[in-house]
Amino acid sequence: MAERKVRVRFAPSPTGALHIGGVRTALYNYLFARQHGGEFIFRIEDTDSNRFVPGAEEYIIESFKWLGIHFDEGVSFGGEHGPYRQSERRDIYKKYVQQLLDAGKAYIAFDTPEELDAKRADIQNFQYDASTRLMMRNSLSLSQEEVKSLIDSGHQYVVRFKIEPGEDVCVHDMIRGDVVINSSILDDKVLYKSADELPTYHLANIVDDHLMEVTHVIRGEEWLPSAPLHVLLYRAFGWEDTMPSFAHLPLLLKPDGKGKLSKRDGDRLGFPVFPLEWHDPKSGEVSSGYRESGYLPEAVLNFLALLGWNPGTEQEIMSLDEMIRLFDITKCSKAGARFDYVKGMWFNKEYILLKDNKELAPAFDEILRANGIGASMEQVEAVVGMMKMKKINFIKDLWPLCDFFFIAPENYTYDDKFVRKNWNETTSADMKELAGVLSALDDFSVESQQKAVEKWVETTGKKPWNPWRVALVGTGKGPDMYELSAFLGKEETLRRINKAIEILK
């Protein structure tokens, strides 16, 4: 087989918001494509008209835009292999289904859903396969005339794949190695539905991956059981020589308890499971998103990348470029990974520390405005710079930690405990002295204050910092006192000191 250009795809169904597990699958595909100089395709698998949700497709595109994951071709990105929306490929599928029918590798079945339900109720573990298909109503059990007359009289029918029993089918998985399943346990899957005149996932998937020249299929582990069916389909079409390689990713599990990660877990434990806020058009329900919750996209990607893969070194913080360089699909873990959202928050904290104040400022400015505070961008940047190394995971956590920059302590109350510890009978007098030292300064910069105050400290032996903090902040938090005073300015600093002397005596 000739070396082919690497082409991978992410192919979600537009049935709602994009689940965070889907984001990880897309990320792994993206990393794989980029590190091989390949192409990344965005395909919409909307073959189930019943589950179509308006707005979902746009939501998914917007999500990847925010995350910084780019597609080379696909829905809304163009390309030579379109259309990329399966609902627009009906004629293509029809042709290939006919090919299978003509070759005797698929057959027509007239059994109605009701009849199938009855069969399943009747027979324990009923499966539509080689052992049962002759008792059903299909083109294998019926005569040609009967089939023709049923079709002519307008009976609905599906097309089923004719699985030959007793054969070991091997799927080579890049993560798990060879997985062998005997074809006898496979059922004659419906390839083409009667209801909406569209193929099922299995058929559409194989036809599209072939036509779009996909070389590697990287998808969730839930597809592993049907992978042998897919291999059989490639064979039936005679496409085995260009069949893509497979990699089935381990699933994301609940942070606690049993089962896979669900939207409910996010609601229950208080973390988002969707990249962006999602407004469900049917229920009207609103679900939180990583973007709106204050996560940086880089942090989300870094966190997700390490849920099931790691570079084999002790490095955890990685840019997207580094991930592309270091990623190795064969080194992915095989077992499901509990979704440790607390670690996700830690990644966000690390990325906040890494970011420039300038980049962080707009987000904090938004928080300030929401709290009725108007400040210049320079001020906002300065506060972010002084406060970002505090105990915060999100920019929004900053506000309760540094409201004192904008609201004087007398307007909300001093913290009793901190005051008792740091303010006694002699403190007022010390603070008066400190106010004197500070008011003598023309230059109120950090350096100038430090020079003056430390000179005074040296000669008097006073320790003014904590009482000073009481006066300016009201409690035991905040940045360096010189920085804080410099930010507040001479006038406000002196005003707060005098106010504290007046109130606390």
Next chain:
RNA sequence: GGCGCUUUCGUCUAGCGGCUAGGACACAUGCCUCUCACGCAUGGAACACGGGUUCGAUUCCCGUAGGCGCUACCA
């Protein structure tokens, strides 16, 4: 029920026959220090179980148990 995948600290994981089983999150303690933090240091904490193979198994094989997934005219 059937089939498949899977199993190292609470969690994410490193390990690819011989290690005091390493790192990170979380937690605790200490140092630093004008507060809170940041940073640094330290600590507790794991090879599911039973058989093999081998001089020697966390590592290879087979069972058992647990976990996860699939078992639709959904993807």
